Structure formats: structure tokens, C-alpha cells
Amino acid sequence: MSNITLKVNGRMHTLDVDPSTPLLYILRNDLGLQGPRFGCGLGQCGACTVIINGAATRSCITPASTVKGEITTLEGLAKGGKLHPLQQAWIDEQVPQCGFCQNGQIMTAKVLLDRHPNPTDAQIREGMNRTLCRCMTYYRIQAAIRRGAKMLSDAKAASKKEVVA
Amino acid sequence: MTTFTNIPKQIEEELEKWNVTPSRRNFLKSAGLLVVSFSATGTDPLITLASAQAPAGSQGAGPYHDPDFRQLDSWIVIHEDNTATFYVGKTDCGQGTGTSFRQLMSDELDIAYDKTTCIMGSTDITVDQGGSGGSTAMERDAWPMRRAAAEARRMLLEMGSERLGVPVNQLAVNAGVITVKTDPSKSVTYGQLVGGKRFNVALTGSDINAVTGVAKVKPVQEHKIVGQSPQRYDIPAKVDGSLKWAVDVKLPGMVHARNVKPPVAGAKLAGIDESSVRDMPGFIKVVSKGNYVAVVCEREEQAIKAAKQLKVNWEKPATAPFPSSEDLFKYMRSATPTSSSKPILVGNPDSAFSGAAQLVEAEYDVPFQGHTAISPAHALADPSNGQMTVYSNDMKSYGMRRGVATFLNMPQEQVRVVWMEGPQGFGRTAADDAGCEAAYIAKEIGRPVRMQWTREEETAWDTKGPAFAMKVRGALDAQGNLVAYDYNALAADYNHVGYNEPDTVLIAQLMGIRRATPAAGSAATPSEMYAIPHRRMTSHVVSLPVVWETPVRTGNLRDPNGPQATFASESFIDELAAAAKADPFEFRMKLLTASTDDDRTFRRARSIACLKAVAETYGWDRRSSPKARGAGNILTGRGIAYAFRGQTVVAEIAEVEVDRRTGHVWVKRLVCAHDCGLVVNPVSLRHTVECAMLHSLSRALHEEVQFDTEKVTSVDWNSYPTLTHADVPARIDVVLVNGDPNPNRPDLPPYGAGETACKPMLAAVANAIHDATGVRIRRVPFRDARVLAALKTGRA
Numbered sequence: 001m002s003n004i005t006l007k008v009n010g011r012m013h014t015l016d017v018d019p020s021t022p023l024l025y026i027l028r029n030d031l032g033l034q035g036p037r038f039g040c041g042l043g044q045c046g047a048c049t050v051i052i053n054g055a056a057t058r059s060c061i062t063p064a065s066t067v068k069g070e071i072t073t074l075e076g077l078a079k080g081g082k083l084h085p086l087q088q089a090w091i092d093e094q095v096p097q098c099g100f101c102q103n104g105q106i107m108t109a110k111v112l113l114d115r116h117p118n119p120t121d122a123q124i125r126e127g128m129n130r131t132l133c134r135c136m137t138y139y140r141i142q143a144a145i146r147r148g149a150k151m152l153s154d155a156k157a158a159s160k161k162e163v164v165a
Numbered sequence: 166m167t168t169f170t171n172i173p174k175q176i177e178e179e180l181e182k183w184n185v186t187p188s189r190r191n192f193l194k195s196a197g198l199l200v201v202s203f204s205a206t207g208t209d210p211l212i213t214l215a216s217a218q219a220p221a222g223s224q225g226a227g228p229y230h231d232p233d234f235r236q237l238d239s240w241i242v243i244h245e246d247n248t249a250t251f252y253v254g255k256t257d258c259g260q261g262t263g264t265s266f267r268q269l270m271s272d273e274l275d276i277a278y279d280k281t282t283c284i285m286g287s288t289d290i291t292v293d294q295g296g297s298g299g300s301t302a303m304e305r306d307a308w309p310m311r312r313a314a315a316e317a318r319r320m321l322l323e324m325g326s327e328r329l330g331v332p333v334n335q336l337a338v339n340a341g342v343i344t345v346k347t348d349p350s351k352s353v354t355y356g357q358l359v360g361g362k363r364f365n366v367a368l369t370g371s372d373i374n375a376v377t378g379v380a381k382v383k384p385v386q387e388h389k390i391v392g393q394s395p396q397r398y399d400i401p402a403k404v405d406g407s408l409k410w411a412v413d414v415k416l417p418g419m420v421h422a423r424n425v426k427p428p429v430a431g432a433k434l435a436g437i438d439e440s441s442v443r444d445m446p447g448f449i450k451v452v453s454k455g456n457y458v459a460v461v462c463e464r465e466e467q468a469i470k471a472a473k474q475l476k477v478n479w480e481k482p483a484t485a486p487f488p489s490s491e492d493l494f495k496y497m498r499s500a501t502p503t504s505s506s507k508p509i510l511v512g513n514p515d516s517a518f519s520g521a522a523q524l525v526e527a528e529y530d531v532p533f534q535g536h537t538a539i540s541p542a543h544a545l546a547d548p549s550n551g552q553m554t555v556y557s558n559d560m561k562s563y564g565m566r567r568g569v570a571t572f573l574n575m576p577q578e579q580v581r582v583v584w585m586e587g588p589q590g591f592g593r594t595a596a597d598d599a600g601c602e603a604a605y606i607a608k609e610i611g612r613p614v615r616m617q618w619t620r621e622e623e624t625a626w627d628t629k630g631p632a633f634a635m636k637v638r639g640a641l642d643a644q645g646n647l648v649a650y651d652y653n654a655l656a657a658d659y660n661h662v663g664y665n666e667p668d669t670v671l672i673a674q675l676m677g678i679r680r681a682t683p684a685a686g687s688a689a690t691p692s693e694m695y696a697i698p699h700r701r702m703t704s705h706v707v708s709l710p711v712v713w714e715t716p717v718r719t720g721n722l723r724d725p726n727g728p729q730a731t732f733a734s735e736s737f738i739d740e741l742a743a744a745a746k747a748d749p750f751e752f753r754m755k756l757l758t759a760s761t762d763d764d765r766t767f768r769r770a771r772s773i774a775c776l777k778a779v780a781e782t783y784g785w786d787r788r789s790s791p792k793a794r795g796a797g798n799i800l801t802g803r804g805i806a807y808a809f810r811g812q813t814v815v816a817e818i819a820e821v822e823v824d825r826r827t828g829h830v831w832v833k834r835l836v837c838a839h840d841c842g843l844v845v846n847p848v849s850l851r852h853t854v855e856c857a858m859l860h861s862l863s864r865a866l867h868e869e870v871q872f873d874t875e876k877v878t879s880v881d882w883n884s885y886p887t888l889t890h891a892d893v894p895a896r897i898d899v900v901l902v903n904g905d906p907n908p909n910r911p912d913l914p915p916y917g918a919g920e921t922a923c924k925p926m927l928a929a930v931a932n933a934i935h936d937a938t939g940v941r942i943r944r945v946p947f948r949d950a951r952v953l954a955a956l957k958t959g960r961a
Contacts, residue, residue, distance in 0.1 A: 039540060041469075097589060
């Protein structure tokens with residue numbers, strides 16, 4: 001056991017844990033952040049995805065001691081009590097069935113849109129491809145990503161207009 | 166406190182609480198998201214009311230009596246602020262059934278949808294409707310809910326009549342407000358009449374499905390909320406991370422358990438070297454009995470490590486427990502069946518075959534396929550105060566309660582199952598097994614135990630849909646009419662496990678507990694309404710050499726047996742159409758219109774309506790298959806298939822692109838025409854149908870449980886591939902059909918919709934591949950290598 005310090009959703013935490021512990025268990029069991037989920041422990045399904053330094057990262061295979069940089073979890077996406085546009089798009093499209101994998105879908109899509117604000121269908125398929133859903137909500141996820149991209153670009157255009165005005 | 170004896174304690178408490186804190190604000194607060202919180206010093210968690218499924222009441226407050234389904238108060242509570250809570254004995258596997266129950270009950274009660282909440286599936290709070298299964302939510306289980314709500318409305322009108330001093334027939338009711346028709350200024354709300362109080366009304370009915378009051382349910386034409394698409398209430402908390410699931414529950418003093426499974430099927434435990442883990446941080450105990458082994462540690466990552474590190478000696482069985490998956494179908498075809506169904510016989514098929522102009526014959530194989538839930542099985546069991554509470558996503562929470570009580574030899578009143586959301590159900594998942602394991606270990610060590618399976622364990626050891634080997638023969642006359650048909654199926658389904666059975670759950674098997682006679686299992690015959698003058702259909706079950714303590718075990722997988730049987734039957738109809746040089750749509754229509762006989766739900770007429778709707782929506786041009794093979798690398802084609810499940814009818818069309826260089830199949834477009842009678846929530850239904858089609862598309866393209874002769878080798882998402890984002894069709898159309906001959910009848914019932922769309926997809930894709938390439942694939946799944954080999958040899 002040793003002390004490690006993590007910055008998660010803007011807050012610093014110092015914990016006394018085995019440094020090889022995968023980040024997922026610390027987030028879920030010690031910090032009470034249960035948006036990220038255990039799906040495989042092998043980095044194959046994406047249910048555990050968090051964002052570290054802008055990259056979609058599979059927390060189930062990331063030893064806590066190797067994390068350098070700020071972690072964002074699903075709980076940290078909403079700002080000022082307002083859902084991230086992607087989360088809103090997920091509700092508008094009524095995406096989830098069981099919903100268990102949707103943490104990974106939303107977090108992976110967030111990073112995809114950060115990189116490709118107006119993704120092509122091919123970029124969506126490629127960017128999301130290793131994020132699995134056993135309810136097979138993929139068709140709606142892809143629709144929600146397109147909707148979210150439009151909401152984000154509309155918001156950006158609106159804020160530019162405000163600046164100009 | 167009022168003494169109530171026969172309605173759930175939690176409802177009594179809810180009523181009591183309401184009397185103390187009658188503000189809407191407090192109600193909304195308590196109806197918010199599930200919070201499992203703890204007193205600073207106590208060991209019992211206080212669980213406050215949750216979004217839709219959460220129980221109240223404190224842990225250890227047993228015994229837990231069965232809620233009385235013949236009491237109206239067990240189903241509906243009206244609050245003083247004119248809101249209502251519905252309590253239903255159902256669970257939701259992710260298809261939004263709770264929202265639909267609220268719609269149906271709100272309509273019958275005459276209350277606004279957004280003034281209601283729905284609590285589901287926890288055994289001490291909600292009446293026993295069995296949880297989920299068989300797509301019965303709307304078709305069967307919503308009826309007692311609707312009748313209870315109608316009865317509540319009738320009682321409220323009687324109370325309103327007394328309060329307002331006018332006869333019931335002079336009252337109008339809308340959104341929970343009763344008004345005098347001639348003087349709308351005179352009104353009273355439901356909340357004013359019965360808010361926070363009991364109805365004290367007995368219902369009748371020989372069993373829960375027959376529950377009724379005096380009132381009748383409304384005709385379809387009077388529905389205001391049914392047929393609309395309110396957004397699912399469970400979704401916001403699933404996208405902002407605030408929902409607490411069964412996998413998220415934490416209790417004070419909780420510890421973590423992991424199983425150590427036998428490395429090969431049928432292995433015997435020869436010894437455990439506990440010293441291999443004793444000094445590990447957090448180690449608590451190795452729990453073992455018979456061939457069952459688990460380790461328990463303080464922290465989750467410690468339990469994971471200890472389970473890997475524990476040294477266990479296993480003795481391999483003397484003989485191989487099963488043939489390898491490569492040899493499976495050869496094995497099945499040479500095995501002596503353990504049981505055979507009585508043949509379904511129409512006319513005289515043997516003489517019809519002998520006089521036929523053309524004979525067609527084919528064999529089809531479908532491998533074992535898994536549930537492979539996205540979340541491996543899990544449960545948390547709390548043994549405090551001599552009771553046993555299991556927090557589980559199990560779709561049959563009531564069955565789990567009975568199973569755990571029997572397995573642990575505890576009175577049922579001391580056991581409850583708190584149902585919370587989990588990964589999709591799809592039938593009998595390993596949630597059943599994990600629940601019994603958590604409860605057993607919790608009882609052994611006297612602390613709350615969280616059991617969590619690994620991905621490898623889930624993929625290898627969860628129950629499988631049975632493998633099928635089928636042979637179909639058909640005879641055409643000189644005009645290309647199908648005159649004789651012979652279907653024969655073998656299913657490797659012996660010892661098909663049921664739900665939460667204390668003598669078939671894995672922990673029981675591994676401990677040496679097993680029933681004397683394994684379940685017979687079943688195969689299936691086709692589900693279509695074709696009029697074929699001479700027909701014979703038989704089905705048989707075969708057994709693998711070892712049926713206990715084996716990862717190759719079968720259980721219900723979404724539309725059990727349906728996709729397998731329909732893969733053969735609807736592929737074969739296409740083969741017959743091709744032999745007759747007929748258009749596959751028209752060939753089917755001819756078989757459906759060859760008779761005018763129909764059944765009580767008009768499935769023949771509704772089959773015709775669905776086939777027409779799917780062809781029209783797709784833009785089906787009439788021609789025979791296959792089409793002339795194109796010159797380019799990408800070959801395109803379309804395939805059609807249809808089936809019913811129960812009373813629900815679906816027809817589907819798949820359009821494919823086949824890459825002739827790689828064998829890769831992309832299903833570019835899907836169309837489904839779906840008739841499940843009364844539609845409660847169209848958006849929710851469409852989504853369920855889309856996902857059911859894609860689930861079967863995954864089974865068509867990717868899924869196969871592989872094994873050598875002693876263990877399952879499909880153990881993760883690489884070795885058990887599933888559909889991915891890259892596979893998703895560019896376009897999916899779902900057409901909701903009402904093919905009832907009297908589509909506006911006031912008693913149009915809803916039929917089940919959770920599984921039927923799974924059924925025809927394998928055949929629709931195989932038929933499309935044939936149309937594109939001229940090659941018939943008769944073995945599932947259609948992975949690139951198999952399709953490429955077939956393209957090269959011209960055979961599958």
C-alpha cells in the first residue's frame with residue numbers, strides 16, 4: 001500500500017492503496033464514482049471508460065499509480081447542473097436499453113467529438129468501434145452522436161454570434 | 166401507526182410517511198434517485214425510495230411476507246398532492262416496460278402520466294408477477310395492473326359522488342380531478358379523497374393474472390396516454406451517471422468474493438493450498454464445498470488477485486465431457502435422442518414426396534450461442550439480523566427469493582430480493598447463479614458479500630442457447646407449388662436449466678446437489694402459417710456426454726429455439742422458391758393465401774399484412790433469387806424472412822453487401838414490419854424491435870461458443886465476438902402494423918414484443934447472401950472465413 005494522488009472531476013484525492021490497483025476499482029469503490037463500470041477487466045468492451053488528458057482511457061486496465069493528469073468521469077461531464085449536449089442527445093434519441101454500457105459510449109463519443117467536431121459516418125464507426133453494447137443500441141448511439149455534434153456546433157455558432165454582437 | 170397486515174410493509178410506511186410529510190416537495194425528493202445511505206454508526210443501511218424500483222424500509226426488518234395481490238392497496242397508492250405510485254411485480258431488462266405500465270395504469274386511473282411513478286420487482290414490496298420472461302409484460306402482466314387501476318378509478322368516483330353529493334353518472338373525471346358535469350366549479354381531487362389513506366378494497370381472481378375488481382378496463386378508443394411516446398423515465402439517470410444499479414450497492418462491512426472455477430468440465434477438487442493466499446492483504450477466507458471454491462477478501466482488487474493466485478489441485482475426468490465445437494454437429498447427428506416430440510402430421514407426406522416433380526433437401530446448423538451479458542454476473546447478499554437480502558438484477562427476483570430460501574434452507578419469509586437495474590436479461594443469465602453464490606457465502610461468513618464474476622467466467626460459463634442441427638426436405642409439383650414438407654430438428658438441450666432452481670444453479674451442481682432427472686429440454690418446429698397440403702415436423706433432444714458441472718449448459722436465450730428453427734425453415738422456403746424460380750416474397754404469399762383458415766388472433770391475416778408492409782417499405786422488386794452475380798468486388802442482394810412468436814408477427818428484409826475478396830458481409834439496410842396488436846409506446850417499441858433485430862444480426866454474423874473436448878475456449882470479446890459499431894446498418898426501418906381484420910376493435914390486445922424480431926433475422930441475412938452471391942450459407946455464424954470459403958467452393 002502507498003499513497004497516490006488523483007485529480008478527478010476537479011477534485012484532488014489522496015488514497016492509501018496498492019499502486020497496481022486498476023483505476024476503475026478506486027473510482028467505484030473508494031471515490032463513489034460509479035459511472036464507469038466493470039464489463040471485462042481486459043480493456044475490450046469500454047464500459048469502464050474515463051477521460052484522462054483528453055484521451056478515452058479504459059480504467060479497468062490502467063494501474064492507478066500510472067495516471068498522470070486529470071480524470072473526468074461520466075459524473076463530471078455535466079457543467080453547472082446542465083447536462084453535456086451529448087448526454088442530452090442521448091435522452092432525446094432515447095438511446096439506452098439496459099444502459100449498462102452507455103458510460104463507455106458517451107465518454108468515447110465525447111473524445112471523438114473533441115477530435116472531430118463534425119464526424120463522418122466512417123469516423124463515428126471507426127472511433128466507436130471497440131465500445132461494445134450487448135443490447136445493440138448502436139444505431140441510436142450513432143444518431144445521438146450526430147445530434148450531439150450538431151448541438152455542439154450550434155452552441156458554438158451562437159456563442160460566436162454573441163461575441164460579434 | 167395504523168396496523169396493516171396484508172399490504173407490503175413498505176407501502177404502509179409510505180402511507181404513514183405521507184401523513185407526516187404531506188408536501189409534494191418531499192414526495193418528489195423521496196421519489197428521486199436511489200440512494201443507499203448509512204447511519205454513521207449502525208450496520209443497517211437505510212434505503213430511501215428510488216427512481217422506479219427502489220424499496221424503502223430498513224434492512225433486517227423482516228420477516229418479509231408476500232404482498233397480497235387481492236388488495237388494491239398493494240398495487241396503487243394515491244398521495245395527498247394528487248400523485249400516484251404504482252407497484253408492479255415486474256422487472257425491466259432494458260426495454261422500458263415500466264414506462265409502458267405507467268401509461269396503461271395512468272389511462273385506466275385517469276391521472277396524468279407525469280403525476281405517477283412505478284416501483285418494480287422487489288419481493289417484499291411488489292406483488293409476485295414473476296419478474297420478466299417470455300415477453301409477457303404487455304400481453305399478460307399488464308392486465309391485472311390495468312384492472313386494478315380501473316377499480317381504483319371506480320372507487321374514487323364513488324367517493325367523489327359521496328363527497329360532492331351527486332350520482333356517479335353526473336361526474337366527469339380528468340387528470341385525477343372529479344368534477345360535477347353540470348357545475349365544473351364543484352370538484353374534488355383523488356388526493357383529497359384518498360391521499361395517504363388505504364382504499365381497503367378487496368380484488369378477486371383465482372391467481373394474480375386473473376386479478377380484477379368490479380370495473381371494466383377502457384376501450385382502446387378512450388386511451389389518451391397509451392399510444393403516445395412519453396420518454397422513458399429511467400433514461401436520464403442512465404446517462405448522467407446517477408442511477409445506482411445492483412452492481413453499485415455498497416453496505417457497511419461488505420466484502421468481495423470471486424469464484425475459482427474448475428479449469429475443465431467435470432474436474433474434481435483434489436485439494437486447496439490456502440497458504441498460497443493466506444498472507445495476501447485483505448484475505449479473509451477460502452469458502453469451499455464439494456467442487457465449489459471461492460475466495461473472499463476485504464477489497465475487490467484483492468479478491469481478484471487472490472482468486473488468480475490460489476493454488477488448487479483438480480483431477481480431470483476420465484473421459485472427455487463433450488466433443489469439440491468443430492465436431493459438434495457430426496456428434497449430434499449420430500447421437501441417440503434423449504427425447505423426441507410427437508410428430509406434427511398433415512396429410513400424407515410420404516406419398517406426396519414420391520409423386521413430386523422436384524425434390525429439395527438441405528441441412529442447417531446453428532452452434533451454441535451465449536447470453537454473455539455486458540456486465541458479468543453479480544449480486545450482493547446481506548445476512549444481517551438472521552434475514553437474507555439479495556440485491557440483484559435477476560429478471561426473476563421472486564424466483565430468486567424462492568431459490569435462495571430453498572438452497573440455504575431458510576424460511577422464505579426471511580429472504581427478500583431487492584431488484585435493481587442490471588445488464589440486459591435475454592433470458593436465463595448467470596445472475597441466478599451469482600445470487601445463490603453471494604447468499605451462500607454471506608451466510609457462511611456472516612457479512613454482506615458482493616459476488617462478481619469475471620469476463621472469462623461469464624463468457625465461458627453462462628447458460629447457452631442450444632445448438633441445433635436441422636434437416637428439411639420439400640417437394641414441388643410441376644407448377645412449382647410446394648406440396649410436401651418434412652422438417653426434422655435435433656437440439657443439444659438436455660438438462661436445460663430453469664430459473665433459480667436450487668438443484669441446477671451452478672453452485673449447487675458443483676457442491677454435488679442435483680436433481681434425479683435432468684430437464685428434458687426442447688427443440689422447436691417452424692413458426693409460420695403456410696398452407697402446405699402434406700407436412701411432417703419432428704424434433705428431438707440430444708445430450709452431450711456430460712451434463713452436470715459443465716460450462717456447456719443450456720438455458721433460455723431470447724426467443725429460445727426460435728432463431729435456430731427459423732434459420733432453417735425460412736432459409737429453406739427461399740431454397741424452394743429458388744428451385745421454383747419464383748420470387749421469394751410471392752412464393753411466401755402464395756403459401757399464406759392458399760388457405761383461408763385462421764386462428765383466434767388472426768395470425769394468417771396478420772402474416773400477410775406484415776409481409777406486404779415489409780415488401781412495400783423496402784421497395785421489393787419481383788424477381789427470383791439469386792440475381793446475376795455482379796462483376797465488382799462488392800456483391801449486393803436482399804433477403805426476406807418472416808415468423809411469429811406467440812401472437813406477434815414479424816417480417817424482415819435484409820439488404821447485404823458481400824465483399825468477394827474477404828467474405829465480409831455488411832448488412833446495409835434492415836426493414837421490419839411488426840404486428841404486436843395494441844401499441845402502448847411506439848418510440849419505445851421501435852427501439853426494442855431495432856435492438857432485437859441487431860441482437861440476432863450479431864448471432865447471424867459473429868456468435869459461436871467454441872470449445873475443445875474439455876473446456877470452453879470462447880472466454881472474452883475476442884474469442885466470442887459480438888456486433889460492433891462497424892456492423893451497424895446505414896438504415897433501419899421499423900413499420901408498426903395492425904393487421905387485425907377489425908383493426909379498430911375496442912378490445913384490441915397488446916401482444917409480446919421483446920423477442921419476436923429476433924426470430925427471422927438469421928434466415929433473412931442468409932437469404933440476402935444467397936441473392937447477392939448465389940451461395941447458400943447453411944451454417945451460423947456467417948463469419949468472413951466461412952463466407953469466403955463458400956464463395957470459393959460454391960458451397961457452405
